[in-house]
Each structure stands twice: as C-alpha cells, then as structure tokens.
Amino acid sequence: MINQYKLLTPGPLTTSDTVKQEMLVDRCTWDDDYKAITQKIRKQLLMLANVSEEDYTTVLMQGSGTFGVESVLTSVVGEEDKILICSNGAYGERMVDICRHSKISYVHYEQTYDCMPDAEKIADILARDQSITHVSMVHSETTSGILNDIQSVGKVVKAAGRTFIVDAMSSFGGVEIPVADWGIDFLISSANKCIQGVPGFSFIICKKSKLMESKGKARSLSLDLYAQWECMNKDGKWRFTSPTHVVLAFSKAIDELLEEGGIAARSKRYYANNRLLIEKMKTLGFDTYIDQAHQGPIITTFFYPEGVSFQFDEFYHYIKERGYAIYPGKLTDVDTFRVGNIGEIYQEDIEKLIGIISDFMDMKKETNK
Numbered sequence: 395m396i397n398q399y400k401l402l403t404p405g406p407l408t409t410s411d412t413v414k415q416e417m418l419v420d421r422c423t424w425d426d427d428y429k430a431i432t433q434k435i436r437k438q439l440l441m442l443a444n445v446s447e448e449d450y451t452t453v454l455m456q457g458s459g460t461f462g463v464e465s466v467l468t469s470v471v472g473e474e475d476k477i478l479i480c481s482n483g484a485y486g487e488r489m490v491d492i493c494r495h496s497k498i499s500y501v502h503y504e505q506t507y508d509c510m511p512d513a514e515k516i517a518d519i520l521a522r523d524q525s526i527t528h529v530s531m532v533h534s535e536t537t538s539g540i541l542n543d544i545q546s547v548g549k550v551v552k553a554a555g556r557t558f559i560v561d562a563m564s565s566f567g568g569v570e571i572p573v574a575d576w577g578i579d580f581l582i583s584s585a586n587k588c589i590q591g592v593p594g595f596s597f598i599i600c601k602k603s604k605l606m607e608s609k610g611k612a613r614s615l616s617l618d619l620y621a622q623w624e625c626m627n628k629d630g631k632w633r634f635t636s637p638t639h640v641v642l643a644f645s646k647a648i649d650e651l652l653e654e655g656g657i658a659a660r661s662k663r664y665y666a667n668n669r670l671l672i673e674k675m676k677t678l679g680f681d682t683y684i685d686q687a688h689q690g691p692i693i694t695t696f697f698y699p700e701g702v703s704f705q706f707d708e709f710y711h712y713i714k715e716r717g718y719a720i721y722p723g724k725l726t727d728v729d730t731f732r733v734g735n736i737g738e739i740y741q742e743d744i745e746k747l748i749g750i751i752s753d754f755m756d757m758k759k760e761t762n763k
C-alpha cells in the first residue's frame with residue numbers, strides 16, 4: 395500500500411471515500427440504468443450552470459480537460475471563422491497550441507500572468523477586426539490562481555455579436571457562474587476539479603443554437619462535439635466506450651455537492667480555506683504572486699521565502715511525509731510554488747499544513763545560524 399496523503403493540488407484532488415467506493419461496481423455501457431445516470435448528470439450540470447434545458451445542453455467527452463477544450467475549439471470554429479484567444483497563463487496558451495495544431499485561424503491577445511485580460515481592450519480588438527467570430531478565455535487561470543473577469547468580457551463579446559467560449563475547468567462548481575446571464579455559449583470543465591470526482595472525462599455546457607450551427611464542422615472524429623451530442627442526447631449512450639467507473643463516481647460527487655448546499659456552500663468553504671491559507675502563510679514569510687483583489691479561491695501561487703536557503707524538492711518531501719502533496723510553480727521568470735485548497739479539504743487541513751510549514755521554516759532558520 396502506498397502512503398496516503400491528501401492532495402493540495404488543483405485536480406486530481408482529494409475525493410471522499412464514498413465517491414471512491416462508487417467505482418467498485420462494473421457497468422454495462424448500453425444498460426438502461428447506466429444510461430439513465432448519464433442523462434441525470436447532464437441535467438444536473440445544467441442546473442448548476444444556471445441555464446434552462448430549453449436553451450442549453452450538456453455534452454460529456456472522454457479524456458482529460460484539455461480534450462474538452464480541444465473538442466470545442468476544433469468543432470465549433472469553422473474553416474471560415476477566426477477566434478480571438480485571450481490569455482494570461484499556460485492554459486490560455488494551450489488554446490493557442492490547439493489552434494496551431496488544427497490550423498484554426500486565430501488572433502492572440504496575450505496578457506502578463508499577474509494581470510487579467512481587459513474587456514475594453516477586447517471590445518476594441520473586436521471592433522477593429524470584423525473577421526473574428528469567436529472569443530475564448532480561461533476563468534480561473536490555474537497557472538497563477540488569478541480569477542479572470544469573464545462577466546465583463548462576456549458583455550462585450552455579446553454586444554459585438556460573437557460566440558464566447560470559456561475554460562472554466564478549475565472554477566465550475568467552486569464558484570457561482572450564471573452561464574446564460576454572462577453570455578457564455580460554450581463552457582468547459584472536467585470531472586476531477588471542483589465537482590470533486592475522479593479524472594476521466596470533461597463536460598461542456600453548450601448553447602443549443604450554437605451547437606447546432608457546428609454540425610459537420612469538426613476537424614476530428616473522436617472529438618466531434620456535435621456528433622457526441624447527437625448520440626448521447628438520444629438516450630444517454632456515449633458514442634464510444636465511456637469511462638463507466640468515473641461516471642458513477644461523478645454522479646455521486648454531484649449528489650455530495652448538492653448535499654453540501656450546492657455551489658454557494660462549496661464556494662464559501664473554498665474561499666474560507668483560501669483566505670485562511672494566505673493569511674497564515676504571510677505570517678510565516680510567504681507572499682502571494684497575485685494581489686488579493688484578483689486572487690481566486692482555488693489555488694495560490696507563493697514566492698519562495700526570503701532569508702533562508704529554500705529548495706522546492708526538500709520542502710515538497712517534508713510536507714508529503716507529513717500527509718499533504720503541494721504543487722510546483724508554473725511561472726518561468728520567478729521562483730514560486732502553488733497550494734490548492736479544493737477537494738475534500740477543510741479548515742483543519744489548512745491548519746495542519748501551516749503547522750508543518752512552520753516546523754519546516756524553524757528547521758531552516760536553525761540550520762542557517
């Protein structure tokens with residue numbers, strides 16, 4: 395048995411034992427009871443997204459979150475279309491990478507990692523370039539932990555009559571997102587983030603009218619969003635083999651999210667975890683990369699502490715041996731590490747972690763003498 399430790403990472407994250415237990419059953423993919431679970435999940439996700447079944451629909455897609463993003467970009471941005479990608483981190487840049495690979499025509503509005511893409515600037519780009527048909531952006535940029543203002547961007551995208559695509563991978567389920575009110579046409583997230591399921595598929599909340607327009611446009615067979623929907627929408631049967639165990643775990647995870655009190659309650663827990671973490675880390679000499687006003691509640695980037703010799707590897711193993719796994723930094727220009735606070739993580743976990751880090755720092759100061 396490998397050592398047990400909790401994940402303070404942005405997904406896969408620490409799931410409940412009851413979610414894990416769901417995976418002890420094997421299911422038949424064309425069985426009616428199993429297909430009903432897929433349909434139930436698709437309905438529940440629409441409710442969590444604050445949209446009506448009349449205007450929106452859910453597509454589940456095998457693979458990790460990136461497969462979901464790639465599915466949307468390669469399925470809905472047609473040969474004659476052009477997409478504006480607004481980025482301020484690695485996940486925004488990954489959308490650029492997807493477009494390059496699939497030869498999708500794009501414009502890249504690149505912001506530094508500690509700043510949000512600006513809605514006014516986006517409005518300006520759209521006004522100058524009428525050939526842009528779609529706009530895409532990340533909500534919670536997991537690279538830094540910044541929470542981008544997709545509401546303001548959605549407003550200008552809608553005012554300009556373009557299609558809005560949001561990667562809400564690490565925020566959906568963890569913060570309230572009124573998808574219809576904010577003008578989002580395609581929202582992508584995955585099973586192993588704030589819904590607190592295990593890895594294996596992504597899901598896309600789609601504006602129906604926009605999804606219908608994408609019929610026949612896909613550049614990939616297996617990632618064809620429309621074809622996946624067409625099959626799944628009939629009776630809940632996935633087009634190709636579905637990750638049955640993951641689907642069962644996800645269904646349980648949604649039930650547990652609702653039991654916790656829905657997204658509002660979960661969001662409150664995540665924010666409380668996050669604010670406590672930051673406050674305590676500051677007292678130990680760790681500063682955050684993102685300023686408080688833009689810091690999201692999911693994951694936090696901390697600078698290495700000053701005045702002690704600090705190596706991430708040593709720090710990581712010291713903490714892991716005591717029960718928690720943290721994350722390395724993803725910035726290229728400064729030395730940082732990241733701590734996630736989503737999943738089955740509670741105040742006592744944050745307090746324990748702070749105790750461990752405090753001991754580590756005491757040890758470092760001792761050896762520095």
Ligand SMILES: *Cc1c(COP(=O)(O)O)cnc(C)c1O
Pocket residue numbers: 404405458459460461485532534535536561562563564584
């Ligand atoms: C996790 C994540 C993804 C998807 O990453 P995968 O490794 O493919 O699951 C995409 N965007 C953001 C913002 C993420 O946090």
